[in-house]
Amino acid sequence: MTSQIKSIIYFYLKVENTFIDKQIKGEEYENRKHSSNEYVEV
Known part of the structure; x- marks a missing residue:
């Protein structure tokens, strides 16, 4: 029962961690997109 x-x-923690990792990577990707757009405008 305990095991x-x-x-x-x-399992729950593993799923949470992968979800958080994906969120962080998604935010990093968005930031890169925005910064590259700024470079293009300049």
Whole structure:
């Protein structure tokens, strides 16, 4: 029973971490796009 709960928590944390990683990468990508657009305008 305890090991089952541990595995569920571990799986949930893993999913959360990948989601957060994707969010951070997405924001970095957006920032790069904006900065490159600024360079093009200048």
